[in-house]
Amino acid sequence: MNFKNFFNTIDEVHKKSGKSKIYVFFDAIVCGIKYQAGYVDYQLFEMYKMNKRERQTVITRGINNEIRKQCNDLNSCKYFIDKTLFNQKFSKYLHRDWLYLDGNNINDFEKFLEGKREIIVKPTSGTCGKGVDKLEVININKKELYEKLLKEETRLVEEVATQCKEISKIHPSSINTVRVVTLKGKVVVALLRMGNKGNVVDNFNHEGLVAPIDIEDGIIKFVAIDKLHNEYSEHPLTHEKIVGLKIPKWNEVKKLCEEAAGVISEVGYVGWDVCIGEEKILLIEGNDFPGHDLYGLPPHRNGNVGLLPLFKKVMEEEK
Numbered sequence: 001m002n003f004k005n006f007f008n009t010i011d012e013v014h015k016k017s018g019k020s021k022i023y024v025f026f027d028a029i030v031c032g033i034k035y036q037a038g039y040v041d042y043q044l045f046e047m048y049k050m051n052k053r054e055r056q057t058v059i060t061r062g063i064n065n066e067i068r069k070q071c072n073d074l075n076s077c078k079y080f081i082d083k084t085l086f087n088q089k090f091s092k093y094l095h096r097d098w099l100y101l102d103g104n105n106i107n108d109f110e111k112f113l114e115g116k117r118e119i120i121v122k123p124t125s126g127t128c129g130k131g132v133d134k135l136e137v138i139n140i141n142k143k144e145l146y147e148k149l150l151k152e153e154t155r156l157v158e159e160v161a162t163q164c165k166e167i168s169k170i171h172p173s174s175i176n177t178v179r180v181v182t183l184k185g186k187v188v189v190a191l192l193r194m195g196n197k198g199n200v201v202d203n204f205n206h207e208g209l210v211a212p213i214d215i216e217d218g219i220i221k222f223v224a225i226d227k228l229h230n231e232y233s234e235h236p237l238t239h240e241k242i243v244g245l246k247i248p249k250w251n252e253v254k255k256l257c258e259e260a261a262g263v264i265s266e267v268g269y270v271g272w273d274v275c276i277g278e279e280k281i282l283l284i285e286g287n288d289f290p291g292h293d294l295y296g297l298p299p300h301r302n303g304n305v306g307l308l309p310l311f312k313k314v315m316e317e318e319k
Contacts, residue, residue, distance in 0.1 A: 001039075009039045017048050024048065031055065036062020044227075045306070046298045057296075057306035064292035067311065071184065071268035072288050079264055080288035083124050083156050093260055093283035096159040100124070101149055110142045112157065121149060122156040134160065134200045161275040161282045166248050170240045171195040174202045177273040178213065178253060181290050182261040183314045184268045187254050189307065190215050191294055192247065193273075194224065196237060204294060209235070211242055212300045218250025222300045231299055248276050256281045 010028065014021045031037040031047050037060040042048065045058050059067075079085045084100045099105070099112045113119070117138055123131040131154060137145070149155065160175075167176050174195025181189040190213040195202040202208045204227055211224035223231040224242045233243045247253065257272045260283060271290030275282040296306035 006039045009043050013043055013048055019048060031060075036060045036066075038062075040293075044293055045296070049298070050304060054304045054306070057308045059292045059295050059306060059308050059311065061292060063308065064290075067183075067315075068269055068289055070315070073266035076264050076266040077288040080267065080270065080286050081125055083122055083285060086285060087156070087158075090260060090263060090283055090286070093256060093281075095277070095280045095282045096161055098156065098158040101146065101155040101157065103150055106143060106146050109146050109157070113137050113140075113142055116159065118160050120158040120160055121154045122158065123154055124156050132201055161284065162277055164248055164276050164278045166245075167192075167276055169238065170235050170242070170245075171202070171238060173198045174200055174208075175275050175284070176202050177275055177284055178247060179210075179290075179294065180253060180257040180272045180274060182257055182268075182270050182272065183311060184317075185258055185261045185265070186314055187215050187257060188310060188314055189295060190218075190253075192220060192224075192242075192245075193294075194235060194242075196226070196235075198237075204291070209242075210294050210297075213247055213250075215254070218247040218253075220245045220247070225297050225299055227293075229298070249281060252281050256283065260286070 010021055010024045013019070013024045017024070027048060028039050028042045031042050035055050035058060037047060037058065041058070041060045047055055047058065079089045087094060087098050097112060099108060101109060118134055118136050121133050121135055149157070163175055170176055171194050176192065176194045179191045179193055180187055191210050192213055193202040193204065194209040196207050196209055199206055199208070204210050207226065209224040209226050209232060211220045212222055213219070214221055220242055222243070223233050225231055234241050253274055253276065257274065260272060261270060267288050269288070269290065271287040273284040273286070275284050
């Protein structure tokens with residue numbers, strides 16, 4: 001544990017809640033012991049505002065770890081950890097060109113670049129959008145770029161996914177993906193992730209915004225939030241409305257994710273990132289360790305209750 005960050009968190013919660021630092025200190029420790037909540041969870045989910053019953057409904061980091069261990073075969077998780085293996089296994093759902101740079105396929109790389117203005121480059125592993133970038137490749141020295149990507153271990157190159165106009169206008173600089181979480185093959189959570197400040201990625205940990213999607217009708221009914229707990233009914237940069245937005249092709253999105261969940265049934269807990277195109281649904285990637293920090297954030301809770309009861313219900317139904 002980073003003790004400096006821990007005590008900084010205590011100070012911040014003290015200022016926001018008005019509770020004494022001593023109370024916050026011991027309360028955070030109690031939440032860690034009883035609910036497997038780290039101090040980041042304690043602050044992020046505002047557990048200091050929750051009673052005992054409500055705290056029992058939060059999917060904390062520790063509980064999220066347990067769900068993953070219970071539902072995912074670790075040997076099979078390699079298809080989600082290695083992005084190249086993922087693209088191979090789920091190729092029918094990608095609907096875009098891609099290439100792994102093995103050091104001996106410069107000719108294939110040159111052909112891949114033909115007719116493209118931009119490409120997406122990625123490391124073959126990693127989380128939170130680290131190392132992902134969009135590069136303009138017009139009039140570029142292809143051999144030099146190839147060698148540069150090899151040197152930087154950014155070996156996966158992909159065609160830029162094209163999203164539909166309704167989603168693109170929210171934040172045009174990024175692909176604003178829908179995160180769909182499947183548990184035992186069933187959709188349990190869905191969220192729209194939006195980029196911000198011109199960033200290429202839409203990740204919550206990269207200044208992005210997130211808003212939950214009603215899984216029944218595909219409509220956003222709560223405000224978006226960023227990691228600093230700022231709330232938005234419209235996007236702060238483009239002023240496009242978020243609350244009330246209906247996700248296009250919603251039933252198709254759910255169908256694709258539930259079908260993809262059956263490809264490797266040994267991995268029963270997956271967070272899928274989906275791009276909604278004008279004509280097709282494009283699968284961007286899958287995560288065998290979905291980020292719990294997006295689940296049941298304070299502005300997104302009904303009756304201050306988290307999502308753990310829903311997860312438990314689905315897991316019990318599948319036994």
